Amino acid sequence: MFVEQNVPLQPYNSFGIVARAHTLVRVRDEADVQAVLADPQLGPGRKFVLGGGSNIVLTGDVKPVVLKVEIPGRRLLEETPRAWIVEAGAGENWHDFVAWTLEQGYPGLENLSLIPGTVGAAPVQNVGAYGVELQDRFESLDAIDLETGRSFTLDAAQCAFGYRDSVFKHESARPGGYGLAGKALITRVRFRLPRPWKPVLGYLELERRMADDGNRAPSAQQIHDWICAIRRAKLPDPRVTGNAGSFFKNPTVTPEQCSDIIAREPNIVHYPMPDGTVKLAAGWLIDACGWKGKSVGHAGVYEKQALVLVNRGGATGGEVVTLAKAIQTSVYERFGIRLEPEPVVV
Known part of the structure; x- marks a missing residue:
């Protein structure tokens, strides 16, 4: 220690x-x-x-x-006709792990390329991008209870995954409850990568890449490369400009609410969901309120993507929180929608 x-x-x-x-x-x-x-x-x-x-x-x-x-380790645990089961230590860099799976010939995580953070943090947030969420590829994880020291294993159902959500983001509502916020440390995570591999290509930006390249049957490595290029073009590198990626969750509304907003804002970016709800692009809502490129103190809204808040140099956490609250107020006053932050304020 x-x-x-x-x-x-x-x-x-x-x-x-x-x-x-x-x-x-x-x-x-x-x-x-x-x-x-x-x-x-x-x-x-x-x-x-x-x-x-x-x-x-x-x-x-x-x-x-x-x-x-900082727990390291990457390995193939099992290979069956239906899946590869791979495991990584919680301290492994997430993007490096994704790249490693592709190098080893285990596709399935390519849509989650270039997401910052570690493997152990990925289940906490249920990271997702370009039509794939971690829960879609999750097998199980190991963790340690920080109160008792007991080691335990959770499957997907026990992790209670939701949109950028899991049991690790909630406190127990009652004594003996199952919320694990602040109560557990994830040590290892296992993933089930389905065989045969099938690409997930439903996003407009990927459709454009396929059209531009004339490649209608991309490999997993090609999808990885496209997504890295897309993300680098529109998101700031945290090594250069401090940021926490997408700051707000994309809100979901009923079809009736969406129709009401479209009547007032015909150009709003929205996506019908399988459960009948409609997901709205939070970045579009923020941009429509005029926040792109604006600042509060040394914290600002990224010029290329309004969903990203950035540190323009010397920003304090208080400035970031103040900016976020001002954005939430603007969006609520114009659209009647409350934006929910993704990062945890400490």
């Missing part, structure tokens, strides 16, 4: 916000977690699990013990 004091967290959050951890422990295997929980000084206090830091907004120094997850 490697314990550090007064650690700068700016390198460990993709927004690049200046903050410090009073105590930080680098978790490189399950034994490190057990050692923290057994320690008379570290064990009793609150814990904050930190993965890639790509989905948080720090509003000050972090007083709980920060458990920086």
